Amino acid sequence: MRRVLRAAAALAAVSLAAAGLAGCGEREQVVVYKQGKYQGKPDTKPWSNAPGAALYTPEKWTQGDEKSWENSLKARNMTQNEYTRAE
Amino acid sequence: MARMKFLCDAERCIECNGCVTACKQENEVPWGVNRRRVVTINDGVIGAEKSISVACMHCSDAPCMAVCPVDCFYRTDEGVVLHDKDLCIGCGYCFYACPFGAPQFPQAGAFGLRGKMDKCTFCAGGPEKDLSREEFVKYGSNRLAQGKLPACAEMCSTKALLGGDGDVIADIYRQRVLKRGKGSEVWGWGTAYGRPDNPQARPAPGTKS
Numbered sequence: 209m210r211r212v213l214r215a216a217a218a219l220a221a222v223s224l225a226a227a228g229l230a231g232c233g234e235r236e237q238v239v240v241y242k243q244g245k246y247q248g249k250p251d252t253k254p255w256s257n258a259p260g261a262a263l264y265t266p267e268k269w270t271q272g273d274e275k276s277w278e279n280s281l282k283a284r285n286m287t288q289n290e291y292t293r294a295e
Numbered sequence: 296m297a298r299m300k301f302l303c304d305a306e307r308c309i310e311c312n313g314c315v316t317a318c319k320q321e322n323e324v325p326w327g328v329n330r331r332r333v334v335t336i337n338d339g340v341i342g343a344e345k346s347i348s349v350a351c352m353h354c355s356d357a358p359c360m361a362v363c364p365v366d367c368f369y370r371t372d373e374g375v376v377l378h379d380k381d382l383c384i385g386c387g388y389c390f391y392a393c394p395f396g397a398p399q400f401p402q403a404g405a406f407g408l409r410g411k412m413d414k415c416t417f418c419a420g421g422p423e424k425d426l427s428r429e430e431f432v433k434y435g436s437n438r439l440a441q442g443k444l445p446a447c448a449e450m451c452s453t454k455a456l457l458g459g460d461g462d463v464i465a466d467i468y469r470q471r472v473l474k475r476g477k478g479s480e481v482w483g484w485g486t487a488y489g490r491p492d493n494p495q496a497r498p499a500p501g502t503k504s
Contacts, residue, residue: 242366243366244366245366246366246367246368246369246379247365247366247367247379247382248367248369248378248379248381248382248422249379249381249422249423250422251369251371251377251420251421251422252424252425252440253371253372254373254419254425254437254439254440256425257425257426257440257441259442261425261426261440261441262426262440262441268442269442274296274372277442278296278297278460280442281297281439281442281444281459281460282297282459282460282463284442284443284444284459285444285459285460285463285464285467286463286467288444288448288449288454288457288459288464288467289454289467289470289471290454291470291471291474
């Protein structure tokens with residue numbers, strides 16, 4: 209009986225020591241840089257948003273379609289040309 | 296594919312600072328940081344005074360991107376140069392590399408401690424969820440995701456500052472130059488977007504590029 213208790217105590221001591229040591233483990237906190245490669249978070253594409261995602265969105269395009277977004281932006285771009293409005 | 300560019304027409308810029316105000320208002324840029332500013336040369340000299348609105352030109356081969364020690368810059372599919380403020384260490388290398396003085400550093404504490412770099416985003420936000428509060432706080436407004444163009448260009452009263460797809464704004468400018476018959480020099484385009492490969496397409500010797 210005493211032998212079993214001693215084994216259990218030893219096992220408990222080892223487990224406690226292991227748990228305690230685990231607390232001393234250090235997690236990598238510094239980003240590992242790859243030279244010349246963007247390291248930040250990924251960004252979403254502007255055309256992945258629905259046209260009505262924000263207030264007062266006047267332009268219309270098909271969500272996820274890059275070409276239609278570009279076309280709507282080009283149409284808006286042309287408002288910067290006052291010659292097309294004056295003539 | 297659209298390639299976003301800025302073009303400032305020095306013949307038209309009247310130094311009203313409307314673009315500066317529009318940028319400040321749209322992006323709630325903090326005190327001490329100027330993403331856009333108006334530079335005037337030959338101030339007061341009749342006939343020789345020229346003003347130009349300057350911000351990040353979103354260069355084709357961006358020097359800021361090349362010198363950043365933590366590689367926090369990226370270029371979007373539309374050619375807009377953006378950066379991740381979570382990675383920026385505020386070292387200031389990009390400021391020294393930029394030919395336009397675009398990178399700005401807010402004061403982050405006592406003794407001139409610099410904060411993370413801030414610059415014009417072409418009103419395209421940054422690497423956070425589009426149109427989210429986080430994106431607005433860190434990078435400002437994301438007008439491209441709303442189908443709009445940069446606030447500075449859209450606000451310009453004389454349409455001196457053009458912003459948008461490079462092909463479209465170059466066409467607008469070309470038509471304008473043909474109408475008025477002068478002022479074909481586009482300040483900063485050679486530096487930002489490179490010179491044309493075709494030597495025949497270069498401007499005549501002695502003219503500014």
